[in-house]
Amino acid sequence: MQPADYEHLTPAQAIAYQHELRKQIQIKPLETPINTIAGADISYNKYEETVYAGIVLFSYPDLKIVGNANAISRTSFPYISGLLAFREVPALLEAWEKLEIKPDVLVLDGQGIAHERRLGIATHFGLIMNVPTIGSAKSRLTGKYEEPDNEPLAQSAMYDKGELIGIALRSKRNCNPIYISPGHNISMQQSVDIIKHCIRGYRIPEPTRQAHLLVNQVRLANSAKPGNQYDLFT
DNA sequence: GCGACAG
DNA sequence: ATCTTGTCGC
Numbered sequence: 001m002q003p004a005d006y007e008h009l010t011p012a013q014a015i016a017y018q019h020e021l022r023k024q025i026q027i028k029p030l031e032t033p034i035n036t037i038a039g040a041d042i043s044y045n046k047y048e049e050t051v052y053a054g055i056v057l058f059s060y061p062d063l064k065i066v067g068n069a070n071a072i073s074r075t076s077f078p079y080i081s082g083l084l085a086f087r088e089v090p091a092l093l094e095a096w097e098k099l100e101i102k103p104d105v106l107v108l109d110g111q112g113i114a115h116e117r118r119l120g121i122a123t124h125f126g127l128i129m130n131v132p133t134i135g136s137a138k139s140r141l142t143g144k145y146e147e148p149d150n151e152p153l154a155q156s157a158m159y160d161k162g163e164l165i166g167i168a169l170r171s172k173r174n175c176n177p178i179y180i181s182p183g184h185n186i187s188m189q190q191s192v193d194i195i196k197h198c199i200r201g202y203r204i205p206e207p208t209r210q211a212h213l214l215v216n217q218v219r220l221a222n223s224a225k226p227g228n229q230y231d232l233f234t
Numbered sequence: 235g236c237g238a239c240a241g
Numbered sequence: 242a243t244c245t246t247g248t249c250g251c
Contacts, residue, residue, distance in 0.1 A: 120240070137241085174250075179240085
């Protein structure tokens with residue numbers, strides 16, 4: 001199955017594919033040193049099929065931006081809870097290929113294994129590209145947990161069907177927690193440690209935060225440009 | 235059947 | 242996800 005073909009899948013076929021991919025998930029310590037990390041995100045205008053994907057590369061652990069890439073693509077696969085990867089991975093892959101230097105770890109905006117079939121977008125991307133990934137989501141998809149204390153970096157484990165699938169992290173006081181889970185080829189502990197290191201005064205960790213800012217700029221710069229099929233004042 | 239439901 | 246000003250709280 002190729003990402004370019006995702007848009008032809010029915011939801012039932014997409015779920016069947018997730019059951020296949022699930023057999024290959026590897027949640028284990030990343031043994032090689034981490035010298036770079038990157039954040040990836042998608043932006044788009046509601047009701048439009050154009051999607052703006054972007055990735056921002058940072059040095060690690062100092063977290064200096066050292067590169068970025070973006071891609072303007074299209075998708076007809078709708079947003080369906082649990083099937084986010086089929087909508088966003090194809091475009092992210094285009095941006096990934098344009099990235100001059102590949103990061104040692106990639107942080108995606110969404111779940112890793114904290115997913116009903118353990119196939120959040122971070123796990124999906126990591127699996128098909130064979131790259132260590134971490135999922136950092138702004139809201140919960142599945143899993144039970146106790147609310148973490150209202151204290152910076154307070155955390156609480158998330159469980160699903162008796163399995164530890166992620167942790168709810170209070171990245172900033174008085175803010176809702178973010179949900180961290182390993183994607184692929186990395187451990188739960190490393191995922192949490194790395195994300196904590198990437199919290200720099202904001203609720204969202206730097207890699208994902210910067211990627212979000214990038215894709216929004218790309219979208220605003222392009223969706224307002226003459227020549228676009230949507231700027232015609234009909 | 236009912237409620238939940240990443241972005 | 243995106244649309245949007247003010248506004249409440251630290």
